[in-house]
Amino acid sequence: MNMPQNIRVHKGDGILELIWDESNISRLPFCAVRRDCRCAVCVDEFSGRQLLDPASVPEDLGLEDISISGNYALRIRWSDQHDSGLFTWDHLSDLANRMETRSS
Numbered sequence: 001m002n003m004p005q006n007i008r009v010h011k012g013d014g015i016l017e018l019i020w021d022e023s024n025i026s027r028l029p030f031c032a033v034r035r036d037c038r039c040a041v042c043v044d045e046f047s048g049r050q051l052l053d054p055a056s057v058p059e060d061l062g063l064e065d066i067s068i069s070g071n072y073a074l075r076i077r078w079s080d081q082h083d084s085g086l087f088t089w090d091h092l093s094d095l096a097n098r099m100e101t102r103s104s
Helices: 030-035 090-104
Strands: 005-009 017-020 022-028 062-069 073-077 086-088
Touching: 005 062, 017 030, 017 086, 017 090, 022 030, 030 062, 030 090, 073 090, 086 090
Parallel strands: none
Antiparallel strands: 005 017, 017 022, 062 073, 073 086
């Protein structure tokens, strides 16, 4: 997946918006992105077992800071102070597709 054309953070709504192109826009709730973190703190790197309890991530989680890491990912610092995850474009696109499939 290529880098989005635009990234918008809607703090009031708790939504991360990724505009891939004019016909493909992903709107991801902050809490869904945080719950899907794949860093070594959140997922056992050997077994792939999720260590993060999704119920521990509050629905009203905030996004404190966001930056682009290289041309392949976002680094996000959340209001729970977690900041060790990198969210690749492929990962975010996959999350958006999984969320869309669940809501259909």
